[in-house]
Amino acid sequence: MALFDDQMAWPQPNSTPPPPRRRSISVGWVLLSVAAVLVLILGLTPSPYVIEQPGPAFNTLGFDRAVGSTAQGGQNGTDSKTHLISIPSQKTYPTSGSLDLLTVSLLGDPKNLPSWMEVVSAWFDPSKAVIPVDVAFPASSTAKQQQQENAVLMVDSQKDAIAAALNTLGTPFPQSVSVKQVLAHTPADGHVKVGDEIVSINGVKVAGIESLRAAVARNGADATAAVGIVRSGQSKTVEVAPVKSGSATVLGVGVGMDYAFPFDVKIQLENVGGPSAGMMFALGIIDTLTPGFLNGGARVAGTGTIDNEGNVGPIGGIRQKLYGAKDAGAKYFLAPASNCDEVVGHVPGGLQVFAVKKLSDSLKVLKTIASDGDTGKLPRCTT
Structure with missing residues (x-):
């Protein structure tokens, strides 16, 4: 007795192939079209977010232009170079390497928001941060008012940096x-x-x-x-x-x-606001007023507020500044100890990060780097 009939679904060597599955192909094209439309929508639809990303770095020992910039420096679009820090009436000394201050740039504003595609891309980029637009631009103040406030903070931080530097050097002043x-x-x-x-x-x-x-x-x-x-x-x-x-x-x-400073210290840096460059300004002033190379000629970057007593305070955008330092070629980074919780686990490869609480801590790090000392014994951000 036969167990199977010849008409069962066993393939025959010369059997005719089944007709194409037009329905499945049609569904696939529909899904692909829908996906394309969604991608287009994501690419064009503004999101309620803005994106923080690394901004340009500026060498406080150099000129008033971004590190690596090929654009013209100076004021009013001229090609003249202006020292970022200049002290006309005092004896100054040659410097080498860099003491870079870092900035954070913002992609988007309330009138020009980034697309969802840009936001999604930023979420997967460790150098960027996505924040609600109403956090970056509170309703209580306009973008112009924020710029004005940041400009005032920058001026105050420069004064505090000068004071911190002169106090460190033992220069008396009221x-x-x-x-x-x-x-x-x-x-x-x-x-x-x-x-x-x-x-x-x-x-x-x-x-x-x-x-x-x-x-x-x-x-x-x-x-x-x-x-x-x-x-x-x-x-x-x-x-x-x-x-x-x-x-x-x-x-x-x-x-x-x-x-009431005993002499003029001029700091030339346009279109940068906020107080976070204070510590690097102070280090740049000290290096300019003292013989030798404070950093041993190395590329060093850092961030942190400063006061006249030399206390280093926390800043915003520390992760973006870490990547900005790496992009600028820095090998060493001075970070406020109070920002360590944001630093741990987010340090780009090849960058050594040191935790500092006071200006004297930063000077100790620079002395160790300049003398080829053991940087492994210096304070770091740890869990």
């Missing part, structure tokens, strides 16, 4: 913590006035804003503080009871630094 604002209905209201110079807290000298904050924090909100001030040239002490504001202890004043 500097004071000045009251710029007294908040109504706060402990300082009625006791401290705009224009007062704060010189001490509980008899301890205040050398800068960070010293003032630390002294008020030590006093706490449970006791009255003796605030030493100079008003219209007269010294006096006023009693102020600090209060808690969030996690901070405050007097209720807004303060700023006033300086």
Whole structure:
């Protein structure tokens, strides 16, 4: 008895092939067309995001143009070179290598948003960051206002950098913590006035804003503080009871630094704002005013705010600046220790990153590099 009939679906050597599956091919073309339309939509539709990416690097020991730039430098499109840092009235010394400051550029703004395709591409690029447009451009201020604020921060950071450098070099000059604002209905209201110079807290000298904050924090909100001030040239002490504001202890004043520098330090850098170049400005000034090469002639980059006491503060866009440093050819990078949580796991290959808290830490790193010392013993960002 036969188990199978000859009409079963076993292929025969000379059997005719089945007709083409037109339905499957048609469905495939439809899906491909839909995908193409989606790609086109993603490529053209604006997203609610902007993209942070590495911006140009500038050598504080060089001229007022980006590292590697072939464009004309100088002002008004001329081809003249202007030193980024110049100190006309003082003896200066030759420098070598670089002390690069880094920038972050923004792709997009509220009126010209990047496409979804650009955003998706940026998500997979470790050198870029995608952020909501309303975070980059808060509704409380216009893009023009932000530019103006960043310009003011840049000017202030340059003054603080000059002060930090001169203090490090032991050059004396008048500097004071000045009251710029007294908040109504706060402990300082009625006791401290705009224009007062704060010189001490509980008899301890205040050398800068960070010293003032630390002294008020030590006093706490449970006791009255003796605030030493100079008003219209007269010294006096006023009693102020600090209060808690969030996690901070405050007097209720807004303060700023006033300086009277003994000579002019000119810093020429256009179209760059914010305070994050402060530390690199200070290092550039020190190198310019001292013999020898602070960096040993190496390419060094870095970032961080600075104050007159030499404290290095955190900045934004640290990951983009790491890649910007690598692109500029730097082998070493000075990063604020307070940014270490963003640095770990995001360091480009071939770049050594050191964690610094004060200007003196940065100088120690540079001394080690210049002397071919063991950089492995220097502080790094770790988990």
